[in-house]
Amino acid sequence: MKSKIVWFITIIICFLLQCTILNLISIGSITPNLMLILTVSMGLMRGRKMGLWTGFFSGLLVDLFYGSLFGFYALIYMYIGFFSGYAHRIYYDDDIKVPMVLAAVGDILYNFAVYGLQFLLRGRLGLHTYLFRIILPEAAYTVFLTLIVYRVFRFINYRFMDIARKESESMWVIK
Incomplete structure (x- = not known):
């Protein structure tokens, strides 16, 4: 229960930062996509299911406040979180190169959609x-922000969501 509350609060804080502070540091009206970084990070660190749900709720918040077609951003973020979750068992989440590549590919696919x-x-x-x-400028800016923010998400994941992570990595739990 504690990990779900921390997860939900993380989504809300990232959305608020995306809407307020990141708009202030935009360069040429290009802002990095913090919600996408969160979705990719949760998918990489916690698996496909958590990436999917993080993407859904992140996109739902974007749809509620900025979307003209309800569910559009939720669907895009869901797919990005789900597909980034495939890297959960393949790559270690302490390597910064994998989230940077996933964030770049996810941002490019997001913008093409x-x-x-x-x-x-x-x-x-x-x-x-x-x-x-x-x-391309937004993808580069998002990758640069991933260098900074991914370590914070990784700290939150290991510090506050440790119980669920140990359960999901257990060989006795069937997925």
Whole structure:
């Protein structure tokens, strides 16, 4: 129960930071995607199921406050969290390169999904402009923030969510 409360509070704090402080440090109207970093981190550290649920609730918050189509961001974040959870048993979560690569790939896929479903279907065909002015700078900025924030998420995971992690790694628990 304690780990679920800490997990929920982490999602709320990251959303508040995404909406307030990260908008203040935006460079050329490009802000890093902290909710995506949280989703990738939880998927990598805790597995597919936790990545999926983290992505769902993160995307749900984005949908509630900023989305025009309800459930769109929740679906994208869910997929990113679920697929980043595949790396849970393959890679060690103390290596910083894996979350950086997962955050970069996740951010690029996220932005292509947003472009394809919100711009391309409306007839706006400026993919070259969108790619070089929004997608790649945001991915680079998100990867840079991953260097800093991932260690905080890893500390929270091992300090406050340790009980559930030990249960999920037990060979006696069937998934």
